[in-house]
Amino acid sequence: MLSRRGALLLAAGGLAQLSLPPAAPAAPGGRAVDRRAEVAGVLADRARSLPARSGLAGAEAVYRNLVVPSGPASAGGPERLTASAELALRIAGYDEYPVVYPRRIELVRDPGGWRVEREEAAGGPPALWDLGPVRTASGAHCLVLGLADGPDPAGLVPVGDRAVPAVNAVWGGAWPGRLLLELPATEPQFARLLDADPAGWTGMAAVTVAAPGAPRHTPADRVVINPEAFGRLSDFGRQVVVTHETTHVATRADTRAWTPLWLSEGVADWTAYRDSGRRPQQIAPELTRDVQAGRLPTALPADADFAAGATGIAQAYEQSWLACDLIARRYGTERLVAFYRAVGGDDGQGADREQRTDRLLREVLGTGSAEFTRLWLAEVAALKG
Template identity: 80%
Template sequence: MLAERARTLEARSGLPVAEAAYRNLVLAAGGGPDRLTAAADLAVRIAGYDDHPVVYPRRIELAAAADGWRVEREESADGPPALWDFGAVRPAPGTHSLVLASADGPDPAGLVVVGDRAVPAVEEVWGDAWPGRLLLELPATEEQFARLLEGDPAGWADMAAVTVAAPGAPRNTPADRVLVNPEAYGRLSGFGRQVVVTHEATHVATRADTRAWTPMWLSEGVADWTAYRDSGRSPQQIAPELARDVAAGRLPAELPADRDFAAGATGIAQAYEQSWLACELIARRNGPQRLVAFYRAVGADDGQGEDREHRTDRLMRAELGVGLADFTRLWLDEVAALKD
């Protein structure tokens, strides 16, 4: 019965499924002789995008029927819901991207175009060692977007998109999803939408080079730097909130901490802008490929339990010829120059 349900997932949900199967089934009494509950892992591989199935823990309610058992209800058992739990999905394929959109949500056609532009822009900087394809999920509402992230909608209201690692996939596989907030994304200009999606595509491309010890100012900074690269925008245009702070005499004392990037954090816009400026400084002083090399060195070096700041300092000296303290002083000069 569940095997047949897995086979019909594409027809029921609209997902372009290459493989679907329920695994690790555990049955339990469901409140009466004609009812059962089941815990199972639903493994789904999206055609053309997932090299490994994405695993969704599911809770299934079963009821006895004349010909056996039928599924009365299926929902997420652990973690966020799946996009198709909100209703049918409308797939919109492009040359380099696939948008999985809620059927009752915004038209995904424009997002496909933006995704197709983002992939080659990222490859110009980061090469083609990654799969060079982008999978985006577009729910119908901001509330659904927050639920896909297991977050409070108020905390995600200004976040246009976020990249998440697909559950159950082996590390360093191209199974990342870019979740798009239809309301925040919809408020952006065409240029802003391109920046957001190219930023997220950079996270997908650099997944294999990003570790828990990678400072967020670096990971978010390279994503923004890649997205704004060759845009022709001035630093004041790219970092308007930071420029306003500088004009008002409010200057940072150090590079952004990881906590500064938390959804809903005060000053989160400035944290992203400060990070962009730090990576722009590296690229301008040392060249784009040294920025890429430094980023990859940070991700490749585990430091054997070494303090993260010490590791960053050591690798910065090796790759860029400047220590973290001196780099921070150079960066603070760049921040101060935004008032000019």
């Protein structure tokens, strides 16, 4: 689940041993077996040194599922090989499960033995430390990972520390209540961390992503910050962005593929703007301008309306906020939360989403989709005044 407001992918993991596949058939003289054992030892040392090398003090790492090619040594020049492995990392206190990065590792043998000449991502986005040395800043509720040549990560700590209690006030303590943010140095690096086309993410202030390798319902979530777009925001805007993304982290276990984006993005914006004292016209300026010009929606936003670069994406978020604000004001915050969790229930797998949403609206709020849409459209029209 991606959003316009949020954030990241990274971490570090504490495992104890290198996990190896069965040994390949030995070459004459046992060379293949020796090579695998030697490379495993090099990578074990490299994993132990990763926290110090990357700036992630206190993190632990391990390379697992190592695959080393067999065969004779290279002829003419130093012996070289390219191995593959998974780098599993976990940051204590923030990751329930290790974050897993497939890696491609080029090694060369010199008189002192094997050494790593190059390591890179092998499919998927890079890790933050692939882009440069990392520096960290921590607070009561958050940890910020930044690049040494980028913005100071300490500037994000007060924002993260305010976001977590604000989210807890709505969603309770079912989530760990800790936030991990990644802060690259540039917008192109932000796009690289998302493994995305930079053109599609220009203007996005942050994105929340689930780190790879974690079991379903227990992901190691990250908020990745776009330093350029985020840096152009006011202090209030920055707080809204981070609180929005923190809501995605807190509700991850209740958010499923069948959760409509108008609901997941709407509750994140609603939580972020809750108690802000802002009028609806201030929270939804683009939608207000459309209404004043006579351009009114006829239905709640579709999932496609939230795609990066989509026309009218700002209005889609504002319409979604207004829908969730309607639920909270008319039926209460508790029923908004209950409806969200009901929509994310396991019985949604394979069900008709529209029919199921209509049923849950009736069960939790006492009104069906058609009546709820009518009430929402009246709220939209009221923005004109």
